[in-house]
Amino acid sequence: MKNIILEAQTLNKYFYEPTQFQVLKDVSFKAYQGEFLTLIGKSGSGKSTLLYLLSTMDTDYTGNLWIDKEKVTGLKQDTLAQIRNEKIGFVFQFHYLLPEFSCLKNVMIPALKLGQYSYEEIEQQAYQKLKILDLQDQALKPASKLSGGQQQRVAIARALINHPKIIMGDEPTGNLDSKNTRIVFDIFKQLSVEFGQTIIAVTHDNDFAKASDRIIEMQDGMIIS
């Protein structure tokens, strides 16, 4: 029996601006430890919205959400922040780095916040992650000096630094060429197989989705398959 790492139960969410509109309708599903999940669907079907809910950043919904057997619905913001820091790695749709820090420092920040390892250990690990993503030469450059694709890979390295139970990505390969998409896919695959980390990635790339463990398709705020 596989471990459930994330469970969503009848999630509903409305937007009230400009008019009332139900963006998520009774969304329920489970994600298992070590599973590589992809989330597909037409633009506007609610994939990003769902991902923000699952990441605990958006708390304005009804229904229930469990992460790592803990019910996170209704928890305080500070507690949720701690859970994100420890258990969730997030890759945004548009690369989001702190432009004034070096790539290495960007990768290190979540680990420095967590404080589980010494500075030297964290530096070592961050360098390791950058190396996996073929960015070791860029490590000390300021993040703002990198190309879009490079920045997105740095963001992926950052999502991995705390060895999170779940890695979520909103079109994490949207900005990458096929070679780099391949690298990212292989990394996700390896993380899920070797380290039992769960991947939940929104994608428009059909090949990417097909190669994953399971596809969840959304349409008009509902899971259709």
Added chain:
Amino acid sequence: MKKSTKVVYNHHINSNIAVTYIISNKKLTLVAALGVTIGIAIFIFMNSMAKGFDKSSAAAIFKTVPHIRIYKDAQISRNLLPENYHNTIPLIINPKIVAQSPNIINPKKIIETLQQQPDVTIVTSEVNTDIFINSGKTQIRGVAMGVDIKQADKMFNISSFVVDGQLNDLEKYPNGIFIGVGLADKMSLKKGDYIQVNSSKGISKSMKILGLFQTNNSNVDKKQTYIHINTARQLLAESNDYVSDIYVNINDYDHPETYAKRFGKLTGYVAEDWKTANATLMAASNMRRIIISFISLSILIVAGFGIYNILNMTIMQKINDIAILKAMGFKGKDVVRIFVQQALLIGILGIIIGLIAATLLISRLQHVYIGGDIGYFPVHYEPTMYIRGIIFGFIVTFLSGYIPAKKAANVDPVAILRK
């Protein structure tokens, strides 16, 4: 919540981020810090100046006025019966000053008692009386301060403003007198001249000018004279234990009111502190202090607005960073710390330069000669004002950093990251 990880290190990542923001935004930081610098420098300088003015005017006052003066007040005659006493018809009389000698009874005992009071530094008795001074055909009204020379010199430091002659000579020559330079000028007198002194009791004495003094207070220099206390008694035809005033100096001259009250009760006479005796001067000084506090605080607050603005700007620029940090697990209070630390670092920089600037300002102006009663510009390094400046500086920078930081802490990461 299950603790699955052990947190062992504190990498001070919030401070780290704050410092990085400051370093990568040197220009803005410097502009904000400069605002604080000017605010602090002016705050310290103006308040030190106010204190300097107070000190110099107090010093001028203390050349002739004791911290506390004890004397017998003239009494107004009163009805013998209290009003409405057993419904009797009240007797109407003209209130008038009762003819009574203004001397203090048993002054030795009172002086001894006062000397034993805590915080009392000097006690001296005086016999003061109005006099007429005649020289040739001119006659001028003056005041004779009959002093116990040693004690009075200790209290007022008279020797320091004697410009000609030796104050101690008053001990040797019972008919000697010291007059102010103003009076000497007016009557064309100099040391060694003789003048005729007439008292209100009709007693006349020929006195020798032993020397001149100059307080720079023209009123005093034109009117006041110093004579031996026994000579003053003779002018009033009084006995050798006659005392009209007892003067008391205390350690904490800035707060004489409570002492005056206590000494009044203790002696049964009127005890008037120097602040009450110089109410107009004190009112002017209070006014000055209020205005200066108001202006200098306003300047500091304006500096605070500078920090507030610049921090608000930084936060607008960094709204993406804030959203990312929150997404990665930074709490609201972490965000507050990042920006408050940024404000405080700007504040510390501004305060340090401000302290240096204030010190330079004071050291420069100390050597500017103004002349008149004042002499050199009366401003000194006032540690209390430096401390106050630092405290207010920190309060202002903290608040002007905290308000925008609190706003930053409430940024909704989803709203930002969606765009």
